[in-house]
Amino acid sequence: MEIQKPTVVYRYKNGLYVNLTNSCPTACSFCVKRTWKMDYRGSNLNLEGAEPSPAEVIALAKEQWAALPFEELVFCGYGEPTMRLEAMLTCARLIKNGRADPLPRALKIRLNTNGLANAVWGRNVVPEMKGLIDSVHVSLNTADPAQWLELMRPMEPWAATGFEKVKEFIRESSMLLPEAFATAVEAEGIDLEKFKALAGQLGAEPRLRPRLEAEKAP
Numbered sequence: 001m002e003i004q005k006p007t008v009v010y011r012y013k014n015g016l017y018v019n020l021t022n023s024c025p026t027a028c029s030f031c032v033k034r035t036w037k038m039d040y041r042g043s044n045l046n047l048e049g050a051e052p053s054p055a056e057v058i059a060l061a062k063e064q065w066a067a068l069p070f071e072e073l074v075f076c077g078y079g080e081p082t083m084r085l086e087a088m089l090t091c092a093r094l095i096k097n098g099r100a101d102p103l104p105r106a107l108k109i110r111l112n113t114n115g116l117a118n119a120v121w122g123r124n125v126v127p128e129m130k131g132l133i134d135s136v137h138v139s140l141n142t143a144d145p146a147q148w149l150e151l152m153r154p155m156e157p158w159a160a161t162g163f164e165k166v167k168e169f170i171r172e173s174s175m176l177l178p179e180a181f182a183t184a185v186e187a188e189g190i191d192l193e194k195f196k197a198l199a200g201q202l203g204a205e206p207r208l209r210p211r212l213e214a215e216k217a218p
C-alpha cells in the first residue's frame with residue numbers, strides 16, 4: 001500500500017480543514033483516529049511530529065483557494081487545534097488583516113475544539129480569539145460531569161476541573177464570538193434534553209453530530 005504524505009489541509013464539504021497538530025489533552029472515546037489509523041476519508045492526518053508553520057498553512061490554503069474557493073477555513077484535525085493556540089491565531093490574523101491574498105478577509109474561520117483551551121493555557125483565551133475566530137464548535141457531549149470524564153477521557157492535569165473549564169470556554173465564546181455551538185455525538189445514554197438545556201444556559205446553540213465509528217474504517 002502506498003504511504004501517503006502527511007496532510008496539513010484537506011477538503012470536507014464546503015470547507016478547507018487545517019490539521020495543525022496531533023497533540024490532544026483528551027482521548028475521546030468516540031475519536032476515530034486510532035480505528036481509522038490516522039486516515040480521514042483518504043487523507044493521512046499523521047503529521048509525524050512535523051507541525052506546520054502558519055506560513056505553510058496559509059500557502060497551502062492559498063493554493064487550494066486558487067484551485068477552488070471554499071466557504072470556510074476550519075481548524076480541525078486529529079489533534080486539538082488550541083494546543084497550538086498562537087499558530088492558529090497567527091493564521092487567522094494573516095487572513096483577517098488581508099495578508100493572505102487571494103484569501104478574502106471576510107473568509108469565515110471556524111474552530112472545532114474540545115473546549116479545554118482555558119484549562120490548558122491557564123487563562124481565559126477567548127478574548128484573544130475575538131475578531132479572528134468567527135465560529136466555535138465545542139464538543140461538550142453531555143450535561144453530566146461524570147459522563148463527560150467517561151466520554152472525553154482527559155489527561156490527568158485536566159480531569160478534575162476540565163468539565164467546568166469547558167463550560168466556561170463555551171460561556172465566554174458565546175459572549176465574545178459571533179457563533180458558538182455546543183456539540184454532542186449521538187451516543188447511547190446521553191440525556192439529550194439536559195445537554196440541550198445546558199448548551200442554552202451557556203448561550204450556545206446545541207448541535208448533534210453523527211458518531212463516525214458507525215462508518216466503515218477507510
Ligand code: SF4
Nearest residue numbers: 024027028031078079
Ligand atoms: S479532541 Fe478530537 S482529536 Fe482529540 S481525542 Fe477528541 S476527537 Fe480525537
